[in-house]
Amino acid sequence: MENINISYGENISGNIPDGDPATAWERRRNHYKLVSPLNRRKFKIIVVGTGLAGAGCAAALGELGYNVSSYTFHDSSRRAHSVAAQGGINSARARKVDNDSMYRFVKDTVKGGDFRGREADAFRLAEESVRVIDHMNGIGAPFAREYGGELTTRSFGGVQVSRTYYTRGQTGQQLQVSAHRALQRQVSAGTVSLHTHEEMLDLIVKDGRAVGIVTRNLRTGEISAETAHAVVLATGGYGNVFHKSTLAKNSNCTAAWRAHRRGAYFASPAYIQFHPTALPISSQFQSKTTLMSESLRNDGRIWVPLKAGDDRAANDIPEEERDYYLERKYPAFANLTPRDIASRAAREQIEAGRGVGPLKNSVYLDFRDAKDRLGIKVLDERYGNLFEMYRDATGEDPHEVPMRIAPGAHFAMGGLWTDYDQMSNIPGLFVGGEAGWAYHGANRLGANSLLSACVDGWFTLPYSVPNYLADQLGQAPLSLEDDAVTATVTQVRERVSRLMNIGGKTPTDHFHARLGEILYEGCGVSRNESKLRLAIEQIRQLRDEFYRDLFIPGTQGQFNQELERAGRVEDYLELAELMCVDALDRRESAGAHFREEFQTADGEAQRNDADWCFVSAWESGPEQTHIRHVEPLTFETIQLQTRNYA
Secondary structure, eight states: OTTSOEEEEEEOOOOOOSSOGGGHHHHHHHHSOOOOHHHHTTOEEEEEOOSHHHHHHHHHHHHHTOEEEEEOSSSSGGGSGGGGOOSOEEOOOOOSTTTOOHHHHHHHHHHHTTTOSOHHHHHHHHHHHHHHHHHHHHTTOOOOBOTTSOBOEEOOTTOSSOOEEOSTTOHHHHHHHHHHHHHHHHHHHTSEEEEOSEEEEEEEEETTEEEEEEEEETTTOOEEEEEOSEEEEOOOOOGGGGSSBSSOTTOOSHHHHHHHHTTOOEEOTTOEEEEEEEOOOOOTTOOOOOBOOGGGGGTOEEEEESSTTOOSOGGGSOGGGEEOHHHHHOTTTGGGOOHHHHHHHHHHHIIIIIOBTTTTOBEEEEOHHHHHHHOHHHHHHHHHHHHHHHHHHHSOOTTTSOEEEEEEEEEESOEEOOOTTSBOSSTTEEEOGGGSOSSSTTSOOTTHHHHHHHIIIIIIHHHHHHHHHGGGTTOOOOOTTSHHHHHHHHHHHHHHHHHHTOOOSEEHHHHHHHHHHHHHHHSSSSBOHHHHHHHHHHHHHHHHHHHHHEEOOSOSSSOOHHHHHHHHHHHHHHHHHHHHHHHHHOOSOBTTBOBTTSBOTTSOBOOOHHHHOEEEEEEEOSTTOEEEEEEEOOOSSSOOOOOOOO
């Protein structure tokens, strides 16, 4: 590809146990090396991030007796972005008589990801999902219950059964509070040292192994290092590269991207999920979008006017002049089609001139029929806090008028590549939660994000990390005076100084907003070759301008949010190019990666399993070269098939 430096490296292995993927996790666990209780205190582990994956991992390892350092740039682990998840958490417990099963869970997950994730990982997700619900319930998560006390469930997108456990529309918040309490228990016990207001700015690598991190204190500006026997990154996804996303403004890619710059492969960066029930952009000055839980699609019906350009109020449009397009196109799943399909369908309607609202950039989510069927009291019991959020955000009452929703950048299915043990290609660097890639393929099913974070934190990393540590008994963490440590600290300081000294006139957010516009247009809900090539060119030009004209007020030795953001946007400008390169390189459509050149006659994603049934794991080479490594994917239990939700 001219002007885009792509080369191709060797294939890599996911280190999946041979044999039946359904029993792979049990067999792997049974053969992991162990560390005896009396020896665990001799090992130090750094865990970066305190969301569900990070807090769970740190708490579990601390409970086991390891010496854990936990890092967050927040003032409390309670503020981690896991709190923002609303709708629920899946589990293959099959408590309702709706013919759910472990097999159906795996099939839904693998099929929902359009066969671009590991089958064996999906089996682990299903197997451990049973323990996750029992564990989180045991440590205090207040799951909704039936009248008789049994935990209740509801449906989510991409499935035809009821397997989603929830705490009204506050599931992420309540699970995070429970994980926070478990983490604080270990802090009090002295097994976990919690470092707040610390942002990871680099990974320390010695002899090819991850041995520590470099951080900046966000209050004082102090740059320091800590070393350990292993490092776990659980720092969330990179959806904020789009600027206007459903993520909190401080969510970023920096920890993962700095690890990538040190050699960690980055898998499937083009796989970005656009959530179909985000609130539409209403102003150019809007800093982000707001997420409305997918659970609303259980009872809400999505529609647009039949006639393009219809300016009538929603309640004035009669039933026969409404197009319930998801119910029409996908009758089996209807309004609960997977997110990638629902988002593309909404985008098609908007681009065809049937968008609604003042900017004609949204579709309706209507609860009129549900109100007549169930009553307001039941609706409020299920979605009351979500209705309140919508009223606060828009000034409109969803009891009286339909909600307006639109696709918004949301979840990253891509992330740092890891093997079956959740270790990156850099030994000693482990990854958990959305910072990794493995479970979701090219599209994540709703309510699998909280689950995967919990599975990683509580029930995978506490097994796989000790397996790595067992061979290092008797070795001390690297000295802070070691050349590898001092060199990395020096490089971080130089990088911060370089940003501060650009001395331009344009603030950071200006560059971030322009980057978001480029990505929404070039690498958004749909992509094509010409759009992607243009986006890469525009990103490179923007990056050059960033280094010429960035303005950062204040100094680096103090609390300086503009400096924080500048470092994060610098990383986004590099990641954005790789996203577009990955999307350009992958000449097929799969899940959320929809290449307009590769679609079926009826406009659905058209995979190419003969040539592209693999994971792309990218290495950044010298002089802005991109090296693609391949992990082939195989499917033994869930046979490759064309997705069909009709």
